[in-house]
Amino acid sequence: MTDDGDEDDGRTNPFAADRLLALFFLAVFVAGLVVTLGSPTWLPYRPTLRGFVYLGLWLFVGMYAVATGVWAYEAYLGWAHDSPPLAYGPDDVQVRILTVDAADVVQQTVETLPDELADCHVVAEADIDVDGAAVHVVPDEFSSVASDKGRALEWARRELPCEKEFVLFLDEDTLVPEFEGLPDADIVQFREWPTFTGSYLTYWAEVLRMGYQTEQTGFPALNIPLYAWGGGIAVRKSVEDSVTWNFETLIEDTVFAWQAVRAGAEFEVLDTKFRNQAPPSLRAMFEQRRRWLTGTLRDEAYLSRRFEALMTIRNVAWAFSPLTAFLILFSGAIPTTTPGQVPFRIVAWLMFGFSLIWVWRGWRYYEGPSLRTLPVFLCYPLVVAFHSAGAAWGFLSPPESFQTTAKADEAGRDETSADGDSNPADGER
Incomplete structure (x- = not known):
């Protein structure tokens, strides 16, 4: 290019x-x-x-x-940057939740969806039982250039009927506390709110990452978003059909956004925060970051x-x-x-201290003091190293293939605000 x-x-x-x-x-x-x-x-x-x-x-x-x-x-x-006004409501949105076979985790995600998001579909690799949503299993015989999650997305694009203006894509562990609507943009990125799943080091690494990702709100002003989070992103159906998911990559959400914006699509970021899970272990986090880095390196040519x-x-x-x-x-x-x-x-001292800005921004992102977020200030060099x-x-x-990050089940996932976290749907600014 x-x-x-x-x-x-x-x-x-x-x-x-x-x-x-x-x-x-x-x-x-x-x-x-x-x-x-x-x-x-x-x-x-x-x-x-x-x-x-x-x-x-x-x-x-x-x-x-x-x-x-x-x-x-x-x-x-x-x-x-000021986010544009909302132009589409929940009735204009079809929800698609991607999973392999995590029925318990998906059930919690479906139950958390606002009632207004009634057109809900689960796209799975195995037959699972989920109340409140239509479950669709990707056939083994379906073939495409895309693999793993991208293959499932491409099958759903081709086979699932959709008369809505937008498709809202969620990961199996994405919790949507509220949904007011979408602006008149082709791709709308929601924000992450990683929750504690048992590992303090991975949770603090997510606090650091959320501080760094405050740059995401500036992506609409750039020529292209540098990365996207497929666990909470809405795409205009006509744009999805035009770009498709039919390409080989480990970071299908980011590459799709790159392709769409290059073709003229408008990208927007909302301050609304969806809950998702922090990796439950250091090994899971290392694998996740490894895939992100490798996928970006392989696909920079886009x-x-x-x-x-x-x-x-x-x-x-x-x-x-x-x-x-x-x-x-x-x-x-x-x-x-x-x-x-x-x-x-x-x-040297200035650079060592600059990462504290990202820690501080992450702490602010979680909206105030917390017994779980405050310790990151004391051990942030270690957190930076692990991240x-x-x-x-x-x-x-x-890695040669996609590997899904392990998820905690309902019993092992912290959804409460006992540690001082406030409502993730509230805007940061």
């Missing part, structure tokens, strides 16, 4: 730039550990190695500064060149976010005679 959206079939390896950059910073990090913690006697080039690390970390600082600068600009766009370059920088910065803490450690090993040593130390570990894993070992 060129910058104006024209395709370039010669670009067949979207991994290359990302992996080369990631390997370079991995070498910088390993060399930095050797220099900082003490080099072995068989390594006689410590001064040369220190210079390589120093230069490499300055390059990392520059890359990270670009990523955070873009985030700050998007956050400003979101602050300045983007224009400038957005592909931006996503490359963002992905590498995400995977190497723990380096911000290492910058402080390394700055203490730099001789005071080194040019730029003082600015480097200042920048990034799955992305780093995606660079080292990309």
Whole structure:
């Protein structure tokens, strides 16, 4: 693709730039550990190695500064953007809930739907019993370019009758506390509200992620949304039929949004928050982040060149976010005679502290003090490391197929407000 959206079939390896950059910073990090913690006697080039690390970390600082600068600009766009008025009501919407076979989780999702969303369908991979919704099983013989969730979405697009203006797509664990309507846009993104499912570290990582994703409100002002959440997104039926889900990807929701906006669709974000589940374990979170990172890397070629370059920088910065803490450690090993040593130390502390802004934004997103959200301020370097570990894993070992994140059943899921969380349907601003 060129910058104006024209395709370039010669670009067949979207991994290359990302992996080369990631390997370079991995070498910088390993060399930095050797220099900082003490080099072995068989390594006689410590001064040369220190210079390589120093230069490499300055390059990392520059890359990270670009990523955070873009985030700050998007956050400003979101602050300045006013959502358009609602133009369509619940009667104009068909609900489709995607699942493999999690009947208990889906039943809770259906029971939470407002009564006005009466046209409700469950698209499953196995025959399950769900009260209050029509259940449709994707036939084994159905084939498409898309696989896994994308295959189910494509089958439903072709086979489920829909006379409504919009289709509201929900994940099996998405709870909709209220639904007032939709603006006159082609794709309407709702916001996430991850709930506690037993793991404090994954919950705090979601608080951090929600703080970072406040940039999402600025996406309508961009030429393209950088990512989408398929667990709560409404799509105009005519746009779904035009774009289809018939493409191979691990991130079907984001790629669909990219394709639709490139074709002229209008993207909008509402402040309404739907509840969903935080990953129940670190392993589940690592797998989830790994799939997100790998899917984005593989499908960056759907983007224009400038957005592909931006996503490359963002992905590498995400995977190497723990380096911000290492910058402080390394700055203490730099001789005071080194040019730029003082600015480097200042920048190191600034970058280390910047992630606190995302933590603070996430804390605000959850709307006030909470016994569950407050501890994230005390251990946020560890939370940043865990949040990034799955992305780093995606660079080292990309998954070959889609893997559904494990969900807690009704007994293991926290829906109450006992920890101080308020109504997720209320707007953030």
